[in-house]
Amino acid sequence: MITSNHVLIITILGLFGLALYATIGISIYWLMLSLIVYFVFSCLGITITFHRYLSHRSFQFRWKWMERLFILFGSLAGTGSAIGWVAVHKAHHKHSDTDKDPHGPMTGWRNFFNDYDEHVNYWSVKNLLKDPYLKKLHKYGLWILLAFYALLFMIGGVKAIVFLGLVPQMLTIVISAMSNYFTHSYGYRTYETGDDSRNTWWMSIPTWGESWHNNHHAKPHLYSFRHKWWEFDISGSIISLIREKDVR
Ligand SMILES: [Zn+2]
Numbered sequence: 533m534i535t536s537n538h539v540l541i542i543t544i545l546g547l548f549g550l551a552l553y554a555t556i557g558i559s560i561y562w563l564m565l566s567l568i569v570y571f572v573f574s575c576l577g578i579t580i581t582f583h584r585y586l587s588h589r590s591f592q593f594r595w596k597w598m599e600r601l602f603i604l605f606g607s608l609a610g611t612g613s614a615i616g617w618v619a620v621h622k623a624h625h626k627h628s629d630t631d632k633d634p635h636g637p638m639t640g641w642r643n644f645f646n647d648y649d650e651h652v653n654y655w656s657v658k659n660l661l662k663d664p665y666l667k668k669l670h671k672y673g674l675w676i677l678l679a680f681y682a683l684l685f686m687i688g689g690v691k692a693i694v695f696l697g698l699v700p701q702m703l704t705i706v707i708s709a710m711s712n713y714f715t716h717s718y719g720y721r722t723y724e725t726g727d728d729s730r731n732t733w734w735m736s737i738p739t740w741g742e743s744w745h746n747n748h749h750a751k752p753h754l755y756s757f758r759h760k761w762w763e764f765d766i767s768g769s770i771i772s773l774i775r776e777k778d779v780r
């Protein structure tokens with residue numbers, strides 16, 4: 533299982549690796565690969581699958597193999613398992629901007645390294661616990677990450693571990709934490725939601741549309757966070773292509 537200490541270590545190693553190669557020289561090619569992997573982990577894995585699908589069931593995948601694959605992408609993002617992520621996120625919606633909120637401005641920048649397991653209410657994810665695939669990814673999360681690094685090392689040595697593993701993971705962790713903080717403190721409100729959620733326009737690109745956060749708190753069952761025509765939500769656009777249209 534992945535804990536807050538592991539998340540902290542991944543972040544530091546990602547920053548250190550980036551700084552090291554910035555000193556000795558990085559090609560634009562490797563940086564582009566990092567951004568592509570960041571998209572795969574963060575957009576396809578975390579935003580679309582852990583958040584909008586597993587936490588809110590706002591759509592159904594058209595293909596089962598894609599659902600399984602995207603869950604694996606999210607599990608490699610360095611922010612813990614789907615079971616841990618969903619439990620923390622459900623607690624966030626239930627207790628937004630109170631002492632029981634696992635992240636947000638109430639906890640300040642400490643939310644970078646929250647102990648995911650500390651907030652896991654297993655009852656809130658009892659449906660996910662029926663899925664042996666999700667249970668295995670939760671139990672063996674750290675070993676799966678280590679196997680991923682070993683695979684990257686075989687493909688391209690230390691450089692591959694840094695640019696295809698640690699840097700995309702560090703970006704996922706840091707940008708998620710920034711999103712948790714800013715989307716409950718800076719931005720405009722379209723809906724009176726009873727919490728401090730905001731639509732933070734300048735984070736909409738790096739968060740793949742997640743920062744239209746007041747829209748999301750108002751209507752969490754909608755897969756698209758775009759409630760005004762100019763609120764660009766790339767995750768919602770991707771979901772419209774991969775969802776089972778007969779269901780919703
Ligand atoms: Zn949510």
Ligand SMILES: [Zn+2]
Pocket residue numbers: 624628716729745749
């Ligand atoms: Zn929120």
